[in-house]
Amino acid sequence: MTGGVERPPPRVTVVEVGPRDGLQNEPGRVPTAAKVSFVEALAGAGLRVVEATSFVSPKAVPQLADADEVMRSLRRRPDVRYPVLVPNERGLERALAAGADAVALFTAATEAFAEANVRASIAETFERFRPVAMRARTDGLWLRGYVSVAFDCPYSGRVAPESARDVALRLFDLGCDEVSLADTIGTATPGDVARLLDVALRDLPGNRLALHFHDTGGRALDNVAIGLDHGIAIYDSAAGGLGGCPFAPGAPGNLATETLLACLAGRGIETGVDRLAVEHAVAGLRDAIASAA
Numbered sequence: 117m118t119g120g121v122e123r124p125p126p127r128v129t130v131v132e133v134g135p136r137d138g139l140q141n142e143p144g145r146v147p148t149a150a151k152v153s154f155v156e157a158l159a160g161a162g163l164r165v166v167e168a169t170s171f172v173s174p175k176a177v178p179q180l181a182d183a184d185e186v187m188r189s190l191r192r193r194p195d196v197r198y199p200v201l202v203p204n205e206r207g208l209e210r211a212l213a214a215g216a217d218a219v220a221l222f223t224a225a226t227e228a229f230a231e232a233n234v235r236a237s238i239a240e241t242f243e244r245f246r247p248v249a250m251r252a253r254t255d256g257l258w259l260r261g262y263v264s265v266a267f268d269c270p271y272s273g274r275v276a277p278e279s280a281r282d283v284a285l286r287l288f289d290l291g292c293d294e295v296s297l298a299d300t301i302g303t304a305t306p307g308d309v310a311r312l313l314d315v316a317l318r319d320l321p322g323n324r325l326a327l328h329f330h331d332t333g334g335r336a337l338d339n340v341a342i343g344l345d346h347g348i349a350i351y352d353s354a355a356g357g358l359g360g361c362p363f364a365p366g367a368p369g370n371l372a373t374e375t376l377l378a379c380l381a382g383r384g385i386e387t388g389v390d391r392l393a394v395e396h397a398v399a400g401l402r403d404a405i406a407s408a409a
């Protein structure tokens with residue numbers, strides 16, 4: 117099954133994850149108002165999906181402990197989706213109370229990473245997700261799923277493409293509208309990406325698959341190119357190349373949204389996003405962090 121993909125796709129959806137994947141790992145204190153302005157500026161730049169924050173345990177990710185306030189303060193645009201990360205039912209309750217209409221569940225392709233990140237086995241993460249997904253469906257929420265460490269795991273090494281594919285399949289079976297395959301530690305090579313997509317596209321809907329690259333090895337754009345060749349039309353990136361995962365040692369920034377946009381524009385692929393406006397959003401955030409320090 118390829119989900120009717122075009123290779124390369126004429127248009128790509130850029131999923132902005134900076135306010136979540138980026139800021140969850142920001143060492144400096146970021147004022148809540150600066151987070152809200154950042155999300156608003158990114159949406160204003162033409163990004164149609166901006167992952168706004170994360171309703172995980174504030175003990176696990178203190179940087180995003182103000183998720184409720186961020187979501188409540190946000191002036192939302194009707195044409196933009198603002199997914200929030202949710203690890204369990206408690207997270208969903210908080211997200212709904214704050215008015216979220218899109219949520220993202222996250223699990224991993226390896227047991228070791230699931231244990232480190234959410235203190236659960238992969239099977240246990242799906243136990244947690246079942247009530248969340250049911251509620252999401254009855255409440256009409258848009259649902260995203262993440263497969264962390266889809267290529268390499270900092271604890272257990274290389275990941276078999278079939279393992280990542282199987283977890284993605286379970287997320288689709290659960291009712292996810294979209295599933296993102298994440299190179300959480302940024303070590304995937306173009307060959308790895310091709311191998312995973314060749315396996316994944318046999319069983320998964322290609323038009324609902326996203327790729328999420330970190331730029332640790334400097335190969336994120338080469339990896340995007342492989343994704344495009346396979347017809348994948350959804351890419352996650354973080355404005356300013358912010359971020360990384362606090363539970364993935366050595367994970368530096370995500371692929372920068374500006375870099376991704378320049379690459380796509382160079383290939384004549386439409387995104388509808390204004391790159392300069394993204395740069396302004398990043399400058400605004402950096403100023404706010406500097407003056408809060």
Ligand code: COA
Pocket residue numbers: 140170171172173174175176177203204206207208210222233234235264361362363
């Ligand atoms: N929001 C707020 N608090 C939460 C919560 C949520 N979604 N889920 C759990 N908690 C609180 C509990 O109330 C409890 O608080 P207490 O110690 O004051 O009683 C504490 O967190 C532990 O809860 P428990 O259910 O035992 O969870 P755990 O310790 O097994 O941790 C997770 C599981 C998933 C909640 C936690 O590991 C987590 O939030 N991880 C997120 C990791 C992450 O965001 N990684 C980056 C994204 S890839």
Ligand code: ZN
Pocket residue numbers: 137298300328330360361370
């Ligand atoms: Zn990431």
